[in-house]
Amino acid sequence: MNQPTEPKADKSGVRRHNLSLVLRTVHDAGETTRAAVAARVGLTRPAVSSLVEQLLDLGFLVESGKTFSGQAGRPGTVLKPAGTGPAGLGVEINVAYVSVCLVDLTGTDRLRRTVRLDNRADAPAVLARAAGVAAEALADADALGLAPAGAALALPGLVSDGTVRQAPNLGWHDTPAERLFGEALAALRPAAGRLPVASDNEANMAALAELRFGTPGTPRTFLHLTGETGVGGAVVVHGELLRGAHGFAGEIGHLVVDAEGPRCRCGSRGCLEQYAGQAALLRAAEAGDVDELAGCAERGDTRALAALAEAGRMLGRALSGAVNLLDPEAVVLGGIYPRLMPWLAPAVTAELAERVVSGLWPADAGRLRAASPAADAARGAAALVLRDVLADPLAHTL
Amino acid sequence: MNQPTEPKADKSGVRRHNLSLVLRTVHDAGETTRAAVAARVGLTRPAVSSLVEQLLDLGFLVESGKTFSGQAGRPGTVLKPAGTGPAGLGVEINVAYVSVCLVDLTGTDRLRRTVRLDNRADAPAVLARAAGVAAEALADADALGLAPAGAALALPGLVSDGTVRQAPNLGWHDTPAERLFGEALAALRPAAGRLPVASDNEANMAALAELRFGTPGTPRTFLHLTGETGVGGAVVVHGELLRGAHGFAGEIGHLVVDAEGPRCRCGSRGCLEQYAGQAALLRAAEAGDVDELAGCAERGDTRALAALAEAGRMLGRALSGAVNLLDPEAVVLGGIYPRLMPWLAPAVTAELAERVVSGLWPADAGRLRAASPAADAARGAAALVLRDVLADPLAHTL
DNA sequence: CAGAAAGAGTTCGGTGACCGAACTTTTACG
DNA sequence: CGTAAAAGTTCGGTCACCGAACTCTTTCTG
Numbered sequence: 001m002n003q004p005t006e007p008k009a010d011k012s013g014v015r016r017h018n019l020s021l022v023l024r025t026v027h028d029a030g031e032t033t034r035a036a037v038a039a040r041v042g043l044t045r046p047a048v049s050s051l052v053e054q055l056l057d058l059g060f061l062v063e064s065g066k067t068f069s070g071q072a073g074r075p076g077t078v079l080k081p082a083g084t085g086p087a088g089l090g091v092e093i094n095v096a097y098v099s100v101c102l103v104d105l106t107g108t109d110r111l112r113r114t115v116r117l118d119n120r121a122d123a124p125a126v127l128a129r130a131a132g133v134a135a136e137a138l139a140d141a142d143a144l145g146l147a148p149a150g151a152a153l154a155l156p157g158l159v160s161d162g163t164v165r166q167a168p169n170l171g172w173h174d175t176p177a178e179r180l181f182g183e184a185l186a187a188l189r190p191a192a193g194r195l196p197v198a199s200d201n202e203a204n205m206a207a208l209a210e211l212r213f214g215t216p217g218t219p220r221t222f223l224h225l226t227g228e229t230g231v232g233g234a235v236v237v238h239g240e241l242l243r244g245a246h247g248f249a250g251e252i253g254h255l256v257v258d259a260e261g262p263r264c265r266c267g268s269r270g271c272l273e274q275y276a277g278q279a280a281l282l283r284a285a286e287a288g289d290v291d292e293l294a295g296c297a298e299r300g301d302t303r304a305l306a307a308l309a310e311a312g313r314m315l316g317r318a319l320s321g322a323v324n325l326l327d328p329e330a331v332v333l334g335g336i337y338p339r340l341m342p343w344l345a346p347a348v349t350a351e352l353a354e355r356v357v358s359g360l361w362p363a364d365a366g367r368l369r370a371a372s373p374a375a376d377a378a379r380g381a382a383a384l385v386l387r388d389v390l391a392d393p394l395a396h397t398l
Numbered sequence: 399m400n401q402p403t404e405p406k407a408d409k410s411g412v413r414r415h416n417l418s419l420v421l422r423t424v425h426d427a428g429e430t431t432r433a434a435v436a437a438r439v440g441l442t443r444p445a446v447s448s449l450v451e452q453l454l455d456l457g458f459l460v461e462s463g464k465t466f467s468g469q470a471g472r473p474g475t476v477l478k479p480a481g482t483g484p485a486g487l488g489v490e491i492n493v494a495y496v497s498v499c500l501v502d503l504t505g506t507d508r509l510r511r512t513v514r515l516d517n518r519a520d521a522p523a524v525l526a527r528a529a530g531v532a533a534e535a536l537a538d539a540d541a542l543g544l545a546p547a548g549a550a551l552a553l554p555g556l557v558s559d560g561t562v563r564q565a566p567n568l569g570w571h572d573t574p575a576e577r578l579f580g581e582a583l584a585a586l587r588p589a590a591g592r593l594p595v596a597s598d599n600e601a602n603m604a605a606l607a608e609l610r611f612g613t614p615g616t617p618r619t620f621l622h623l624t625g626e627t628g629v630g631g632a633v634v635v636h637g638e639l640l641r642g643a644h645g646f647a648g649e650i651g652h653l654v655v656d657a658e659g660p661r662c663r664c665g666s667r668g669c670l671e672q673y674a675g676q677a678a679l680l681r682a683a684e685a686g687d688v689d690e691l692a693g694c695a696e697r698g699d700t701r702a703l704a705a706l707a708e709a710g711r712m713l714g715r716a717l718s719g720a721v722n723l724l725d726p727e728a729v730v731l732g733g734i735y736p737r738l739m740p741w742l743a744p745a746v747t748a749e750l751a752e753r754v755v756s757g758l759w760p761a762d763a764g765r766l767r768a769a770s771p772a773a774d775a776a777r778g779a780a781a782l783v784l785r786d787v788l789a790d791p792l793a794h795t796l
Numbered sequence: 797c798a799g800a801a802a803g804a805g806t807t808c809g810g811t812g813a814c815c816g817a818a819c820t821t822t823t824a825c826g
Numbered sequence: 827c828g829t830a831a832a833a834g835t836t837c838g839g840t841c842a843c844c845g846a847a848c849t850c851t852t853t854c855t856g
Contacts, residue, residue: 008440009407009415010814011841017407018842035804042406047843049805066851073803074851158755166756221643235723237640244635244725245619248758251722256753259656259715268718268753317657320666321719324649325633327642355666357556357652358564408843409812416813433833445814447834464822471832472822 022051024390026079033076059085081105084145088385092154092378095169098130100137103382110144123175131184149389149396152198152381154205160247202377203232209380214372219329227335230273255318275314290336297343308343316351323356334371341370420449422788424477431474457483479503482543486783490552490776493567496528498535501780521573529582547787547794550596550779552603558645600775601630607778612770617727625733628671653716673712688734695741706741714749721754732769739768
């Protein structure tokens, strides 16, 4: 009985909602006019005018010239999301690097800073180094005319409530990452002291990036797999991340594909990760890295092709379960998989076709797709911040 | 770009929202007063008074006496959901029976009518018979002071957009069930002509029933399995059914537990259903029905115990995948399983403990639970209707 | 090259829904 | 019996949107 009931509605709530609605409408369209927005969302033109005026004042939108429709009638004033002002700071911390980016409201990557370093170390130290990189980015933000509205961390592990519950690849355990990062950043840049910090699993962030920056036509309900050392997964339903009860949803890498298979570090046996993770794949193909593997496959190396086919079969098997359970419109493969698609896809597709309840997976083209190269976890993290801004622009002012 | 943008907010929308909010608050509490509602939802007392007055007028709430707090101060007027007026009509159509119930706003089953008959027949005929049973129930509704606000069908198959895409156990295929049922009902009872008809898969309806009528303390994010001829599944996240892109989500029965296992009628191999479905279970235990199976198990029959242990293992294996993917707070087993829990649960629990990513499934008591006997699909269907009423009481008036 | 038509945007009075302060009603307590 | 406390109501104020009427800018028409 103590769950926080959904909030009441009152007139200030109406205003907030409609400000967000108008901002998101302009954002989705890229460019529009007041009248077009009004027609789209069902508000009257005067109401939209008033909302737009406020959004202009606050720096979320800019006017730029007039439309040339060729039609009769007064041309409209073009509205666009502001390229200056509110921005999202995305910070990806991975085993071998930290990558930071600043993305503005138009969705363009205005600044990117990637530092290769070994993060399998003491969590506070790693987070302090990441905060250092972020601080450099923030130092440049002013010159770019950007005012970061928040920071988000993409982390390789189970994340809930701002804490990394476990991240085997980093050797972290119950690390309050948001707090540590926030404190380190505030120490380096007092001006950034009040910057809200969010965090999530890198697979979720990558999925968010795909949603926001992926190739047009990406559906809004999909499964996203990230092939890295292990196999990360995320579930997006109707444009929203499915986080589950504790924020751990999406662990596709530990779906069981062979009950009696090899022991996995998670304690189970025969997890997908043991067949389709980067480590397993390279071992089976006797290749040193993914480039080499792709090269071997291109040259028709039997061992490489067999390893890829087997990995594809296992991916398909695990995915068939996930598809039966979640009924997505598409499955998106990211990380190392896009490069290996030609050799993985046939086995994946075959397995899906055989194992998914019929009707649930019509063999349309494009239901199995490679992640967009533009969609990395750091940008996804920035998108998470921007999503908050779009959801309640007023909250990100002052 | 053509997706229906979320609706604008305006003042009439505020009113609708707050009417729903107040109604749901009273509903959740069972009994309250205006002042308590105001404190709970954050509206002022005058605002709540106005909203309550309208809800009283419309017949959604009733006043009943005064509170006796023993405290100083004027006692409050007790508010309750009306036991007369709006009601939900739930209709479950299964292989061997049709069950209809009328549930009022207090959540009590006011009328139940179950007819055993063989529904493996021509869909229009079956739906017409079901409409007949529903019409009888509606005929009694007046006497009970109930005004059905809608009907919902629980159907054993894949349902989307009011149509049964496939229902192997009934032999249906692309059957426009909502329309057929609605037309048959209108023919029998012209007064019910405008009754909106909804429909969903019976597993989803059962999950909804568990959510609404289950034992108190049922979490709001859970997996629900229904053991019947096959194995149905539903996913509830934060109190909402997860339906997926086309409405087919939740097919847990076809998760693969043994890639080389027996062929399933879905076309795949080694689906959970082949091990833990009623048919498979009875076959393995050489029992005629579930009662007999439970009896054998009670007497320590080795064959029965082995069959149950094996089914439990397979259930656990499939569930571990689903838990890794969805991070629920609990798993609820319904249908034939509650009766078999003592013999199933150990194997299920063991398998979950081994295979779920650690931390994601702490071995709390009550994370694996039997469905409440009060939660059947017909009541779930009625709950679906009532949920709509609670979400927008004004829409169900005229 | 007027004049009409059309579409974008603004002005302005109206309305509905909630807020807040003050008021009334009802109970308990000393 | 007076005071305190809580429930519920009354009433004026405010805010955000609506709708009709208006202005402004462009294209089309004869």
